[in-house]
Amino acid sequence: MPDGPGLELLRGEIDGDAPGAVLATSFEKERAVLIVDPERILDVLTWLRDTPGRRYGFLSSLHVADYLPAEPRFGVHYELLNRDRRERLRVKAMLPASSPQIDSCVGLFPTANFQEREAFDFFGVVFHGHPELTRILLPEDYVGYPQRRDFPVGGEPVTFTYSEARYG
Amino acid sequence: MEVERRSFEARQASARDMLRGDLEGEDLERYVEERVVTTTFEKMLNLARANSIFPLTFGLACCAIEAPISIVTARYDLARFGAEALRASPRQADLIILSGRVSIKMAPVVRRLYDQMLEPKWAISMGACSSSGGMFANYAVVQGADKFMPIDLHIPGCPPRPEAVMYGFNKLQRKIMGEPDQGWRQRYNAAGTEEWARGGPASQPSPEAAEAYEIARELTLA
Numbered sequence: 001m002p003d004g005p006g007l008e009l010l011r012g013e014i015d016g017d018a019p020g021a022v023l024a025t026s027f028e029k030e031r032a033v034l035i036v037d038p039e040r041i042l043d044v045l046t047w048l049r050d051t052p053g054r055r056y057g058f059l060s061s062l063h064v065a066d067y068l069p070a071e072p073r074f075g076v077h078y079e080l081l082n083r084d085r086r087e088r089l090r091v092k093a094m095l096p097a098s099s100p101q102i103d104s105c106v107g108l109f110p111t112a113n114f115q116e117r118e119a120f121d122f123f124g125v126v127f128h129g130h131p132e133l134t135r136i137l138l139p140e141d142y143v144g145y146p147q148r149r150d151f152p153v154g155g156e157p158v159t160f161t162y163s164e165a166r167y168g
Numbered sequence: 169m170e171v172e173r174r175s176f177e178a179r180q181a182s183a184r185d186m187l188r189g190d191l192e193g194e195d196l197e198r199y200v201e202e203r204v205v206t207t208t209f210e211k212m213l214n215l216a217r218a219n220s221i222f223p224l225t226f227g228l229a230c231c232a233i234e235a236p237i238s239i240v241t242a243r244y245d246l247a248r249f250g251a252e253a254l255r256a257s258p259r260q261a262d263l264i265i266l267s268g269r270v271s272i273k274m275a276p277v278v279r280r281l282y283d284q285m286l287e288p289k290w291a292i293s294m295g296a297c298s299s300s301g302g303m304f305a306n307y308a309v310v311q312g313a314d315k316f317m318p319i320d321l322h323i324p325g326c327p328p329r330p331e332a333v334m335y336g337f338n339k340l341q342r343k344i345m346g347e348p349d350q351g352w353r354q355r356y357n358a359a360g361t362e363e364w365a366r367g368g369p370a371s372q373p374s375p376e377a378a379e380a381y382e383i384a385r386e387l388t389l390a
Contacts, residue, residue, distance in 0.1 A: 137273075138272075138273065138308070139272060139273045142272075144307075146306075146307040146308070151307065152307075153305065153306055153307070154305065154306045154307035154308075155301060155304070155305025155306055155309075155311060156301065156305065156311045
């Protein structure tokens with residue numbers, strides 16, 4: 001895990017090779033986060049994977065979070081891991097609510113295939129260049145993206161007739 | 169005619185005499201009256217059906233630990249009620265226990281399994297989830313399995329104790345013996361939806377089989 005100064009050093013190195021790709025950094029709860037420009041996510045991921053001395057070669061998780069009502073609304077999280085140094089790094093790209101789109105990283109990390117499909121399934125984030133971007137868990141004919149925060153919870157209202165009659 | 173009930177030892181002794189051919193006259197009459205029961209064919213059939221149920225080996229979620237697994241173990245022992253033969257194929261089973269929440273993606277599969285079972289067949293909805301959606305009031309779970317298939321019995325609980333499942337099973341047996349089919353399954357379009365074993369759902373039965381099936385169906389649905 002890079003510490004705070006280590007994270008800034010890392011950012012400086014990336015800025016040298018890909019200027020402007022990293023928008024910000026954050027270091028909270030012992031977790032280093034690079035917030036990057038979604039347009040250049042592949043540049044950053046490739047750099048982190050292939051640069052000698054860095055080599056974050058393992059994508060341990062890819063997931064999306066919905067930060068409604070913030071704008072940009074969707075955050076795509078890439079949890080990277082270097083297994084030799086046991087270092088973890090989180091890369092985050094924020095996407096606008098109107099059209100959440102980002103390049104697919106299946107070419108870099110094959111494990112992202114199913115995880116990007118899941119993110120598409122539940123959040124409707126479109127990953128460009130994905131080999132088969134279809135629903136993975138929900139039925140194919142499902143309408144909507146149920147993990148978005150503005151999606152209705154569903155279910156059916158339950159009437160507690162006894163309790164309502166007794167306690168009003 | 170009322171027959172005075174004798175002790176077990178006395179009846180055993182007369183049975184021994186009967187086998188030896190020593191029983192004659194009044195004793196023989198008494199022996200027959202003690203052992204013969206007159207009933208209707210339907211009652212006899214339902215008695216047999218209720219006491220030889222083949223449940224489907226089928227688990228949906230955590231309730232599966234209680235229903236198809238616990239109640240066949242030595243502690244609860246469903247074999248006492250003649251239902252120890254769990255079948256791995258719906259074509260050999262006549263009871264399906266929905267043990268857990270049914271997700272909207274699983275619902276067509278469950279319905280298909282139900283349709284594949286042969287008549288007469290029964291379905292138990294076990295636990296809060298399959299009966300009403302339970303705690304899963306969300307986008308992914310069917311709010312009650314009776315939305316897509318006929319359910320004969322609901323067992324409440326989260327999960328129900330195995331004793332509750334046994335009690336529910338006994339209730340189902342009583343239902344089978346009393347009224348085998350109340351005819352309400354037609355509402356779910358569930359009568360006559362059985363698939364034919366040969367060649368999948370689209371295949372047609374032979375004319376003789378179809379005729380026999382129609383007759384049997386009219387008898388069961390009458």
